[in-house]
Amino acid sequence: MGHAAVGEYLKRVRAQETAVCRKCQAPTETVRHALLECRGWRTQRRILRGDLTRAGVQLPTMAEEAPEARLFGNRKATKALLTFIATTGVGVRQGEQQQEAERMRRDDEWDMESSEEGERGGEG
Numbered sequence: 001m002g003h004a005a006v007g008e009y010l011k012r013v014r015a016q017e018t019a020v021c022r023k024c025q026a027p028t029e030t031v032r033h034a035l036l037e038c039r040g041w042r043t044q045r046r047i048l049r050g051d052l053t054r055a056g057v058q059l060p061t062m063a064e065e066a067p068e069a070r071l072f073g074n075r076k077a078t079k080a081l082l083t084f085i086a087t088t089g090v091g092v093r094q095g096e097q098q099q100e101a102e103r104m105r106r107d108d109e110w111d112m113e114s115s116e117e118g119e120r121g122g123e124g
Contacts, residue, residue: 004031004091023088031068034090036060044088051080 007019007029021029023040034041035048052059057077060067071077085091 006031006034006091031091032066034088035068035071035084036062041084041088041090044084047087048080048084051083052077055080 010016011019019028
């Protein structure tokens with residue numbers, strides 16, 4: 001649908017001034033760029049490729065006209081794509097990404113406090 005929070009779309013809707021990739025500074029950040037081309041996401045893309053292979057999904061090629069559309073249209077690719085998005089923050093607005101990081105930090109702190117309370121409660 002072309003509605004991902006990547007540079008190309010954000011510029012089009014005037015949410016930011018440029019379409020530059022936030023990770024590698026390429027002139028235009030698109031979904032295809034993030035998934036297949038961005039130098040900044042090499043490690044995460046290697047993991048994505050492994051996850052897609054294990055899920056039985058044909059790996060995208062640069063010769064394909066719209067490999068990102070094929071991947072997002074394949075239910076077997078969903079978990080791999082969501083993992084990629086979660087680990088990279090691609091498609092997440094900057095403010096939302098910071099809010100999510102803060103929420104996760106608070107959740108981790110709460111988990112540690114709960115764990116410590118449980119351990120203390122078991123003593124004695």
